[in-house]
Amino acid sequence: MHTKIGRLPVPAAAILAAGMVLAAQTPAPIPPGVQKAFATFSTARLLEHIRLLSSDKFQGRGPGTVGETLSLRYLQDQFREVGLTPGNPDGTYLEKVPLEGIYADPKSMRLTFTAGGQTFSPRFGDDYVAWTKRIVPEAASRGELVFAGYGIDAPAFRWNDFKGANLKGKILVVLVNNPPFKFLAGKKVMTYYGRWTYKFEEAARLGAAGCLIVHETGPAGYPWAVVHGSWTGEQFTLANLNKNMNRAPFEAWITHDTAEKLFRMAGKNFDQLEAAAQRRDFHPVPLGVTGQVEIHNALREVDSHNVIGKIIGSDPKLRNEYVIYTAHWDHLGMHNGQIFHGADDNGSGVSSLIELARAFRALPTPPRRTLLFLSVTAEEQGLLGSEYYAEHPLYPLARTAADINMDALNVWGPTRDIVSIGMGESTIDRTIAAAARALGRVVRPDPDPGKGFFFRSDHFSFVQHGVPAFDPDSGVDYIGKPAGWGQRIHDQFTANDYHKPTDVIEPDWNLAGLVDDAKLFFLVGYDLANAATMPTWNPGSEFRAARLASLKAARMRSEP
Ligand SMILES: [Zn+2]
Structure with missing residues (x-):
């Protein structure tokens, strides 16, 4: 369902001032190929990945622990099974990230x-x-x-x-x-x-x-x-x-x-x-x-790893440009004998990353640009795995169109809305709005822009190097729930479970919302990978200068 501005009982300006982006046009229909890809999404499979990643066996997925060994093995197996090509040009799915403790x-x-x-x-x-x-x-x-x-x-x-x-x-x-x-x-x-x-x-x-x-x-x-x-x-x-x-x-x-x-x-x-x-x-x-x-x-020295797979773009002229999906696999490990399970943070993101790869593989033809699926390490230690990738990129960042980052996603049911942290910064806003419209949903800006969420997950490592990013956050308008319910659930999670041993799968989880959100992340990446040009930062964005510098450096390198 989408709403036309003219039919609203309140003045459109008031709604826009409240920060909601409205569907102003009829959405483009979803192509049959994409519908086929969407049909691969399954709440059961999403839950199974999270169940395993957050199990006691994985011991909270601390970098350099048995949790890393098991997480890397699982991700590589899954990437192989869904048919991703190894993302490291050395023919493997791994990028070594040397850390110092x-x-x-x-x-x-x-x-x-x-x-x-x-x-x-x-x-x-x-x-x-x-x-x-x-x-x-x-x-x-x-x-x-x-x-x-x-x-x-x-x-x-x-x-x-x-x-x-x-x-x-x-x-x-x-x-x-x-x-x-x-x-x-x-x-x-x-x-x-x-x-x-x-x-x-x-x-x-x-x-x-x-x-x-x-x-x-x-x-x-x-x-x-x-x-x-x-x-x-x-x-x-x-x-x-x-x-x-x-x-x-x-x-x-x-x-x-x-x-x-x-x-x-x-x-x-x-x-x-x-x-x-x-x-x-x-x-x-x-x-x-x-x-x-x-x-x-x-x-002490610890060798940790990012995991990367790819789907090579179908257009010979654009396949050396990239759209990256990221989700950190690490969590806080164990402290004082307690396991920090990290089911939502970030079992939910990793699970979605695997299932997005499966969905893209189900398309009759891959998108024009190459897609990268990157699961990074040591996010909880200060975005280290993504910083390492951004400083040692396996594919040039000047030709990386965008990063779509998934971290601690919505596990409480379908919402009408979705939040885009960092809205207002780049032309990706338009792509997100179109995708939301096609799926009958609305996009909201960060309700709390004073808290700096845009700097608090892996996409920011890309942003610092000038790559525009989509950093989605859960909506709050839950279908079939009273007003205020979503905010209450999120606040409870932040107060009781966020970065605590109790971030586990709960009986009241409903992953139908995670499927809806994954469809939206799919469409955003699909559109960015097929568009004629790469997205750009808006004039006045504090991140624009980094992109211009990166593009200039790339031009200088390609000149004699
Ligand atoms: Zn996280």
Whole structure:
């Protein structure tokens, strides 16, 4: 069912302002070949993949564990069975991803602040978490603390918190998220400049002695427990020859309480300085406090793997261009004897990836461009498998039309709507809207653009290299359920099961919605793979420059 704007009882402008994209034209009929492909989707088979991947045997699919061995074997078997060609030009389905595990021992970690005669030593875990990304057995650092606002230098938004101050050798204290300089339907958007990854990268570029991000639940998008859980225990990083020595000597989060104490010690008021940081004329504020940190690491090397298969495009002129489907196979493994099953995150995505491959193989003729099916490792460790692929692409990224990423999909039944995170950024919006229309569904933008979901899964590794992406999220308008039911179910999952051992298959799961969503992901990829031209970033998108640079570099390489 689709709705015409003119027939709505409320003014179309009001609906559009509420952010819903409406079907304005009659949808194109679904071609018989695609209907044949759709007929392969089966809720039973989708459930079987998830059941196996989330079983105790797979031990939570931690990289470098028995869970990796079993996951890789299963994915390769499935890719072979559905008839995918090995995606690595070396004739295999695997891409090796060398990782380095870094475990910072909390017992021997020290963080101390001194000012005048006073000393303040916050407690690891309760008050702060700290680590070094440098692959070294020991790290020590010392420097004067400087409050640097949001720690952002963003020419695109005419924002610079540093104002040319020399911050070499200083320890930066910065806020999470970004000031209100970008909006979507009246809501503040978190840009890449708001993400903690950017802030630590920027601190390193400035030659800082370290960087402390002040955690606040609202702007971060998650509570301190998530920060604590994510930054204790072993951390993985991509192995590299310079041992991450280009990173700052240490990186840390501190709680809001700790920040208040620290600022009080400096004779300053945190709230006042936080308010000052909302303004373009903000200048860095030296706190008159010295910070000192000491970290001892246990290190180990782990070879993990991405799994990749392909369907070669049917058009000789376009088959050296690519559309990628991604879904991370890894999850959190085991902690303290408990298995983190990751049934939804991301058994649901991997299962859909296999079944999309099967569906595409059922087409009488493959799409014109080549399709890649990529299941990446170490997403939960900071998008490492996809970052590795983007830095060592098996097919040129300048000729990669788009990435369609599936992570923690809808398992609670059919919805009328689907959410497109990152809507408004590229021409893929039109492809998604057309696919939704053809299937009688509607697309909504991210209802919470301030939480930075666009930066929190594997498609972002592609986006950073300029490849446009579709990052779908579950709809909330469940067919046959009362209003508010969908949001409640999602909120319950986030509160009780997300990144917890209880992310398991539940008796009330209904994968009919997963089939509907898979059809939509199929149509989007099918259209992108058949279109005359590759999609582009919209003017004004913060990601456009990366694509232009990538295309330019590719042109230079092909010229003598
Ligand atoms: Zn995930």
